[in-house]
Amino acid sequence: MSEWDGIYLVHSVGVLVLVGSALLAYRLPLGQAVKMAAIWVLIFGAAFLAVSAYRSFVGGSSSEPRTGNEKASDGPWIITPDHAIHNLT
Numbered sequence: 001m002s003e004w005d006g007i008y009l010v011h012s013v014g015v016l017v018l019v020g021s022a023l024l025a026y027r028l029p030l031g032q033a034v035k036m037a038a039i040w041v042l043i044f045g046a047a048f049l050a051v052s053a054y055r056s057f058v059g060g061s062s063s064e065p066r067t068g069n070e071k072a073s074d075g076p077w078i079i080t081p082d083h084a085i086h087n088l089t
Helices: 005-026 030-058
Strands: 077-079 085-087
Touching: none
Parallel strands: none
Antiparallel strands: 077 085
C-alpha cells in the first residue's frame, strides 16, 4: 500500500457521499434511481469496451499508452519528413 492510497480512499468516499446526498435530495423513487444507475454503468462499460477494442485493434496496450516516438534500439535515430522513425545504426 503506497502513501497515496489513504488519500485516494478518503477522496473516493467523499465523492460517493457527495453524489449520494445529491441523489437523496432529489427524493427519487428507488426503482427510478436504480434504473438511472444501471444506465450510467452501461454507458461507462460501453465506453471502456470501445476504447479497449480500439487499442487492441491498433496494437496498443491499455496499460502502456503509445506516444508515437518509441525507439526501436539504443542507436541514434531520426524522424523523416513523412514522420517515420529510422535507426541510423
